[in-house]
Amino acid sequence: MNIVQLRNATLVIEVGPYRVLVDPMLARRHALPSLRWLDGQHQRNPIVELPVEADDCLATATHCLITHCRKGHFDHLDRAGVCWLRERQLPVICSPDDADYLQKRGLNVQPLQAGTKAQPFLGGQIRMVPCRHGRGAVGRLMMHGVGYLIEWPGEPSLYLAGDTILTDEVRALVSTQQPDISVVPAGGARFDLGGEIIMGIAEVTQFSRLARGIVIANHLEALNHCPVRRDELIHAMRCVGVSDRVRIPADGERIVVPG
Template sequence: MNITQIRNATQIISYAGKRFLIDPMLSPKGAWPGFPGTAHADRRNPMVDLPFGVDKIVDVDAVIVTHTHEDHWDQAAIDLIGKDKPVFVQNDSDAALLRSQGFTRVTIMTDDLTFGDIRISKTHGGQHGTDRAYAVPALAELLGEACGVVLRHPDEKTLAIVGDTVWRKAVADELQAIQPDVVVLNTGYAHVIGFGPIIMGQEDVLNVHFLLPEATIVATHMEAVNHCLLTRRALRDYVDANQISDKVAIPLDGETVHL
């Protein structure tokens, strides 16, 4: 297995002979406005360029879309990914959206499906914001659902992509049950003004390490969209101070982590 960080939550994961593109955000730098009502909304997104050409990024066997917020599934991805590419999504609503966009091989992830001889499972414990945020109906609708994904194969380590969620008991319980060897965490600590974080931050990296001390954590979703407050440098300082740097990879855009 290896994981190539592209930008934000976009990664290419090579796993058991297949290449998966995760949550593609493929727009050029500054293509669309910052998310209104969030931290640093005056900054345009994406905040950085792609590390290499789109042709290389879309040369994959399948795409996994954990949810359809613009920083995980943007218009450029819709335009540039082949419409006959297998795409895995979380629910009926996202499947209907992608089919309306012309994609012909859309599959809704379940608790256990297969792609070749790779088992793909959807997780259910995540929540894309705090309970306080979800208590506001309009904000709850905007934040919506966001799943995680688990990949398994007899010849590979078990990989859990936790997705856009805050740290909560349901996430911990799922990770405890899965016992993954590798955990991809979205750790940019994105904030909605007045409601706080909608994804994990540095303390949550430590939470996952305490829960799964033997697992390798790969930190992503940083320094690419306006509302993310945690930087790679700050996270590196934090994991160094907590003496867990041997268990946490913080790849730069374009860098590959070999596992």
């Protein structure tokens, strides 16, 4: 299995004959609105271009997997991503909650069934894991989406956390299932008001202490409401002694995970 980090939450899972594109935000730099306005943070998004590796990587995609996309979550599926998927009619796997939204945009939607039980997925199985996209008043306004636990025969188990803070459900999953690989949002995203709506340094640290497998941190240095930098996250992981298991890839980097 290979995992290619493209930008923010957008990545490609390469396993067997499949190339699964996750949460495609494909817009050019500064083509999307700002997500913060105060304290000089009002630059438009994304704040970086896609890496040069993106074109070749996208050209091989066979399927798309969406964690969430409604209520303005362009950082997981933007207009450019919708157009790209519609032109190619790639199968788009999503939660039942997102199916109507995506079908109305002309995509080839293959929704999962409701619930958290394992379901067939590209020769393996997948199960949805609840997300919690923030706490308090901000959290009540957010569309929370799902994460996914994916298992293929002969391959490492993979947990895509989606946009979530570190909840009791996430703690329970990583403690009991111990995925071989976990991809977690680490940017500490927050709006002008309210607290973090995804994991930041403290919660990624806690998650990485619970997990025995490889932890891949993304959602970094691509959006103006994600203040966590790669260098400070690397430093934090070294300080707590988990840097040997935590990967913090650059955009365009391919992580090779032995089967």
